[in-house]
Amino acid sequence: MTSSSASEPTPTAPRPSSRIPPPLRPLTARERHEQHRVASSLELLFDLCFVVAVAQAGVGLVHAVAGGHAAQGILNYAMAFFAIWWAWVNFSWFASAYDNDDVLYRIVTLVQIAGVLVLAAGVSRAFEHRDFFLVWFGYVIMRLAMATQWLRAARWARGAERRMALRYMAGVLLCQVGWAGLVLLPVADRPWVFLVMVPLELFVPVYAEKDHATSWHPHHIAERYGLFTIIVLGETIAAATVAVKSAASEHDALGELLPIAAGGLLIVFSAWWIYFAVPIHGHLRSSRESFLWGYGHYLILASAAAIGAGLEVAVEQAVGTTHLSALEAPAAVTLPTALFLITMWVLHARHFKVGIAQQLVLPSAALLVICCTFLGGWAVLAAGIVSALAVAAGIALNTRRAATVSGAQAAGGTA
Incomplete structure (x- = not known):
């Protein structure tokens, strides 16, 4: 799981082909910088x-x-x-x-x-x-x-x-x-x-x-983690959709469910955007980086999956099928969302942020999402809006920095 170079030359296995695979082939290490390596x-x-x-x-x-x-x-x-x-x-x-x-x-x-x-x-x-x-x-x-x-x-x-x-x-x-x-x-x-x-x-x-x-392979393993993250986010959407559908048909509470559905969708969309905002494979160079990144994904994936469970809990509380309070049910969504945001900052975003403003976007968003817990029936929607605003703030800050750098380069060229 580390990324440092091998201490001895390693034979390279032939790349898998699209033809029928042979019964047996030497199980030797593949080339770390193999071209066009994708998930099979x-x-x-x-x-x-x-x-x-x-x-x-x-x-x-x-x-x-x-x-x-x-x-x-x-x-x-x-x-x-x-x-x-x-x-x-x-x-x-x-x-x-x-x-x-x-x-x-x-x-x-x-x-x-x-x-x-x-x-x-x-x-x-x-x-x-x-x-x-x-x-x-x-x-x-x-x-x-x-x-x-x-x-x-x-x-x-x-x-x-x-x-x-x-x-x-x-x-x-x-x-x-x-x-x-x-x-x-x-x-x-x-x-x-x-x-x-x-x-x-x-x-x-x-x-x-x-x-x-x-x-x-850095690019391949980053793709593998990304695909698994998409699967977990997809499961979150599926679970929330089933919960909303069941509650709407059985309890006729569409008005109470729409804010939860909209907020949940914004959270999932924002989670996807934040995770895939920048490619991470170039950062995976040393042993320390690879272990921290790989192990840290336990929190990313577990919190992403827990968001779906939290949305189901929020739906059940909205239609009165659970005795959780108006504070406990939203916390089932806001706490894993905040954990996802702060873990994403630690493992991904902070390596690509420049300046204190960019660095503070995700930690600030995580804190605000926790504060949304106290908004009762509107907590999930508010958390979704905060998550989306974090994405918008990141885009705006990156765009402004790119314009500043471009202007400085143009001025330097003119001079």
Whole structure:
């Protein structure tokens, strides 16, 4: 997952072609600066299957918050979403470095997809009963497949790269043994398993790549994260649409729902605009930058998905199907929106902003969105307007700076 150069020359695997893939091909590292590298159809299918898991986590969060168990629901959501996100991360960074598109690689990836679907099937039980067996078993399937991929990579590697691949394989399997605590320990102790295992999981790439870095492709991995962000935002729109449709047809409360729908749409549009305002792949150069950016996306993606759950909660409160107050329901939207904005500033925007005015746009917007919580039924619409104004302010400041720079250059040329 790091971006520093490999310590030894790495053989380059042939680029996947549009022809029928061979049964077996050497699983060697791909060229880090390979031209025209884009997400494959298999990667897109892999992402699509995660929609099911993300949707299940969102449903669990909605039920918990609407039922007055917000603290427990947020904890369960954080744990479930980490499981979903980390499974995606493990595959995506490996594929960016080693995807050779042969038949065996495709089959092993399809096995991983099956594991994702098993995990998704267990999310609701994890929320309702803290029964993590299916989540754990889905991980077993994915982890065995992932270990197989690393073993294949080690088979063709030499020296430091081989040690790196074997460390990854060992780390993946040992961590999976640790996750067995979710099944074997008493229910009350299971959150502690997460508290211990999450840092260990995050440490595996740091340790595995301390002598040799995988040759992941900056443009490709940035595209992969962008595509997954779009999927999460799409799930947010879908969840909110279903909630509004159901409430409007059953409770005839269109007047109360329109501000929520409009505000939610503005938030999602603004989130998309902010995320894709500038390409990030050029920033991913050092090990520190790549780890911070990759790991930080847990907050970006989890908050984006939580916005959809929050919109559902706001709809239920508007039509009177939940006993949440006029302050608690809007907070389900405004707090994840503020978290998304501030995390986007930390990971993306601040690297491209010039001057204090540009740097303050997103942090100020996050603070104002939190303040919108106190506006009752208009809170979601107000948060959407603030988000849109943040986008407009960013565009205006960039345009003004570009005009200033252009004018200065023209004056210098004339002189």
